[in-house]
Amino acid sequence: MIHGGAKWINGKPNTIDDFSINLNPLGMPDFLSDLISDAIKYKVYQYYPDNYTKLKENIAEIYDVNPEYIGVFNGATEAIRLLDKGINVPEPNFSEYPRTSIYFAEENGNSFIYRILGKKVLLSNPNNPTGSTISLEEIVSALNDGKELIIDESFSDISAVSSAKKLVEEFNNILIISTFTKSFSVPGLRLGFTIGKSSKVLESKAIPWRVNSIAYYIFSNVNPNDVRIFFNESKSYTKNLLSEIKLSIKFDFNYKMYNSNAPYLLFKFPFKVNILNDYLVKKGFMVRDASSFVGLNSYYARISIKRNFKTLINYINKFYSTNQSILKFII
Numbered sequence: 403m404i405h406g407g408a409k410w411i412n413g414k415p416n417t418i419d420d421f422s423i424n425l426n427p428l429g430m431p432d433f434l435s436d437l438i439s440d441a442i443k444y445k446v447y448q449y450y451p452d453n454y455t456k457l458k459e460n461i462a463e464i465y466d467v468n469p470e471y472i473g474v475f476n477g478a479t480e481a482i483r484l485l486d487k488g489i490n491v492p493e494p495n496f497s498e499y500p501r502t503s504i505y506f507a508e509e510n511g512n513s514f515i516y517r518i519l520g521k522k523v524l525l526s527n528p529n530n531p532t533g534s535t536i537s538l539e540e541i542v543s544a545l546n547d548g549k550e551l552i553i554d555e556s557f558s559d560i561s562a563v564s565s566a567k568k569l570v571e572e573f574n575n576i577l578i579i580s581t582f583t584k585s586f587s588v589p590g591l592r593l594g595f596t597i598g599k600s601s602k603v604l605e606s607k608a609i610p611w612r613v614n615s616i617a618y619y620i621f622s623n624v625n626p627n628d629v630r631i632f633f634n635e636s637k638s639y640t641k642n643l644l645s646e647i648k649l650s651i652k653f654d655f656n657y658k659m660y661n662s663n664a665p666y667l668l669f670k671f672p673f674k675v676n677i678l679n680d681y682l683v684k685k686g687f688m689v690r691d692a693s694s695f696v697g698l699n700s701y702y703a704r705i706s707i708k709r710n711f712k713t714l715i716n717y718i719n720k721f722y723s724t725n726q727s728i729l730k731f732i733i
């Protein structure tokens with residue numbers, strides 16, 4: 403399993419300024435840290451969680467869907483691991499997907515265009531790692547054609563994208579996978595969920611007590627209205643920060659920046675990203691070397707957007723000016 407994120411040191415999290423992991427640029431809201439403190443104060447870890455009814459009701463209320471359609475998992479990754487075989491995946495895409503077959507998105511100028519091809523398709527919307535989105539019209543058209551769709555909306559609560567969650571009421575052939583690890587910036591809390599008529603089948607393959615009592619307590623007691631407001635704020639924040647960064651970005655070398663609607667940007671640099679990372683880590687930063695994504699190579703970097711993006715740009719420019727003579731160019 404290859405993913406972003408700096409390695410822990412002697413059992414303690416690394417305090418590097420990490421641009422390699424995709425989280426909500428707004429960070430964690432105060433109402434969530436209060437609930438985390440309560441969970442510890444009430445020692446909820448001394449109890450087994452129950453059958454997750456309240457958690458499912460809360461998630462259903464946040465998205466205004468039937469609680470019967472909700473499945474809960476130890477992160478979106480658990481739901482992904484439980485999917486049946488026979489899935490077609492457009493690349494580049496999230497590395498954890500089970501792939502029976504693949505096809506490639508079309509690269510058009512600075513955009514990756516993802517289409518829904520084949521009978522059973524799994525895709526991320528917005529896409530990881532490119533930040534591309536797919537329209538609701540295209541999704542509805544594929545569903546009407548009888549295709550089976552699994553749409554991973556893990557970044558949809560914090561991105562400018564139209565969610566397909568409401569379509570689960572009308573169509574039997576769609577399953578949404580999502581998570582709170584990204585939108586609340588809590589990858590260590592591990593709460594993923596599915597929305598769709600096949601959620602129950604997927605849950606029947608999972609182990610009991612897969613969501614621990616701390617995550618269960620927090621997300622069962624969070625106020626759905628607070629969450630909706632926070633997600634709306636997050637979407638606007640991502641949108642504004644993305645346009646600000648796109649306007650102000652200035653690298654001192656030729657590069658390609660892809661169009662993104664998500665809180666991260668995919669770049670193609672004229673040097674290998676692992677060499678850049680060796681330099682950045684010494685300065686306390688890190689970006690995602692995107693070479694492990696199918697269809698990309700070691701010259702691609704995925705960089706999360708954050709308030710202090712400019713500082714990172716300055717370090718990347720410094721890296722370039724210091725190492726210019728030894729870097730191998732491909733653009």
Ligand SMILES: Cc1ncc(COP(=O)(O)O)c(C=O)c1O
Pocket residue numbers: 405476477478479480496526530554556557580581582583584589592593594
């Ligand atoms: C598209 C996508 N889906 C799912 C996940 C995993 O989510 P979780 O932390 O809930 O397992 C990731 C993590 O990077 C992701 O990029």
